[in-house]
Amino acid sequence: MVKFKEWLIKNMTVLIAGTIGAFVFITIYGTKILNPCYTDWLMSGGDLSQHYLGWKMYRNGDWTFPIGLTDQLAYPHYTSVIFTDSIPVFAVFFKLISPILPNDFQYFGFWGIFCFILQGMLSAKILQKFLRKKSFILLGTAFFILSPIHIWRMFAHTALAAHWLILLAIYPIVYYEEKFYKSKNAVLIYGLLGILCSSIHLYFMPIVGMVLCGFLLVSMVKSKKIFESLLPLFSFLSMGIITVYLLGGFASHASAGGLGHYSFNLRSCIHKRLSKVWK
Template sequence: MQEKINNIINKNYKLLLFLICSCFFLLSTSYKILNPEFIDYLSPGDMETHWLGWLYFKDTPFFQFPLLANYSYGLENWSGTLIHTDSLPLMALIFRPFSAYLPNLFQYFGIWIYLCFLLQGFSSFYLMNLLLKDKVKSLLASCFFIIAPIFLWRLWGHYSLLAQGVILIAFYLYFLNDTKTRTWGYLLLFSALINAYLTGMIMLIFACYLLKINLSFKEFVIKFFKMILLLIGFMWVLGVFQTGTSFMAGGYGLYRMNINALINPTGDHWSTLLPELPSADYDHDGFAFLGVGVIILFILSASLFIKNRKHLTIKKEYVILLCLGLFCFIFALSDNITLGSKIIFSYETPYIFKVFTKTFRSSARFIWIPHYLIIICGLYLLNKYTSKKGFVIIALSLLLLQIYDSRKAFVHFAMKHSSPTEYWSGAVVNEKGLVRTKPLLENQPFKNKIWNKVTSKYNKFTYVIPKNRPGDYFEIAFLAARNKIQINFGYFARYSKKNEKIEKERLVYEINKGIFDKNAAYFFWNEELFNIAKLTKGEYDLIDEIDGYKILLPGFYDKK
């Protein structure tokens, strides 16, 4: 009977894995998000600006340079690329050729989430099958990766960071004995179209691979820097360096990991069995709770390892990964070491490392590498010191325990993605006090009929004075995007402060002189400049406060 079951699994493992990934996807989200016109789950939060980036990009020229330029979202002094709005460039490039045939408010993030579940499942299966050499065990092992809290946590909204399966692919390539350098290149370029943090982590694993294969120092340097140059060239084509936008920014030491992160079920969703431990402000990006099942797995496997350590030969490739895990753990802690709610130690990062700390300012995310190494190590050691039957019984028991322990998280995220209106009911969406009580399109503040004329008469919205992510930016930007109107503001992960200053000085000068763009509708949050505009406006200009927005509409009234 057991042999028959094994044969069925061995013949149909791909189908079974597909079904497992699909079941966990539905358990954690909702089939609704696969509908490209279902948009309510994208707001409020960072996802709304990721989606806005796509709404503007779909109307850009098909052939352009840089490839991901998004001029209408930010205009001269603010515009970046889809990378700067974290709008999943990979998916945008896939759907861009068909944009003329897509719904105006098309979203691809639901499809992406499903693909990430499949990526997580299949990449972890092939990785573990390489190590365990048993499809039944590997199928069971892959489930630990699919429901890893560190993976599911990204359902909060940074959907590009759900593609953690590419890290598992990198580990797979690491353990292969004959991986070609160009295969690493393909993986790195692929990850660059998703998120730079994934690229950075894969680059570290690639460096470890080069150490593993016993290259000379000269060969190591040549291969490593060839890959760096390839990435820089690719990012230049994509437009990462457009308009002088720096890929470096502050935040290192703030967006850090807490020492207790691996055992701390932060929030009230991640563990039924363990209590939440104290944490410090801004530790959220360092969420790395292993789950009760994996914690027990690691303790059990470590005990078996210690018991049998005399009979074990530790290979060089494992030592390299151990060093990688320790390095990433320390980097994730940053230069402000926190334990619980207190900073227990701080130090000054040497200047030579600033290029890394400013590029990867949210260093907490690098805990993903140690986190996945713990799962891999636990499963590998369990397999080494137990029989197949013992492995299956123990792993299955711990998996069920992990699912039970995380059940609140499944319910929480399922509600967020299936019933977002109910989920966000009563939540304040922006600083104007807009509350989410209705679907996204019905929850907009523009009630006056005058907006119909505004969106038909003007092709630009000018925010006075623009800044990165003004509090009410989404509602104005969303109105503009629905009507293909350019905007001089937005929300950008990176932007040029020099260009910000230029735009501010230009607007202040023009408003004081009464120089208004006849094609632009002006939205004021600066009270002083609004009062000046009342004095400098033209005879046929409208200046008023409508639906809570202070606006100036040049040439709104017809000349007599």
């Protein structure tokens, strides 16, 4: 109990920042979308409908291996839940417990408030390294939470609202001396990031990868151990590739068909195949 109180006091600013994130989310989007049985807001067309219908089709399909595939979208062909942007890590988890869930079930509201909370907590944790006053930390946190692109992404390209992944990638750079001078810790956190990025949205792989390059540079300069400094990169890439494989990202057998053949570009008039037309 004493240890918990100490932990609570030590992390109070971070917890308040997370609470601010939740408050901002509810203020902007309301509480109705947090109802897992309320799905009407997802069927207004556009990307939101794609995300939700991708989850519905994935949920209704049989389990396969790789586990992220479904034949419900383009039977008899299989499609990975990665490509419907349905937040695969949530889709797989909720499919596991699907038998106890109601027929109409959505997790995108949960995802939204989850992103806002983590955006607040991780930004506060990073700012704690540079600022002493709690009021300044919380003020700085507000800029991260209220970032226009973060708010806009939330229910446009929902999976891409996970800006906290970028903050989590920055965290080891900021706290290198305190926690991540040991390669083991860096390998673990960037391995986890590889799993998360590839199971949330693949766009985060190159984004977080660029931040990781910054960490590698810091590690090489300070530790003077080149091979050991590269281990987090191997961890990040290997975990990312394995996760994509398990989610069926490499299972597509789509054909290019007439790509490059049924087309007409500026050089086609003098192309050898059409030269006889001009004779």
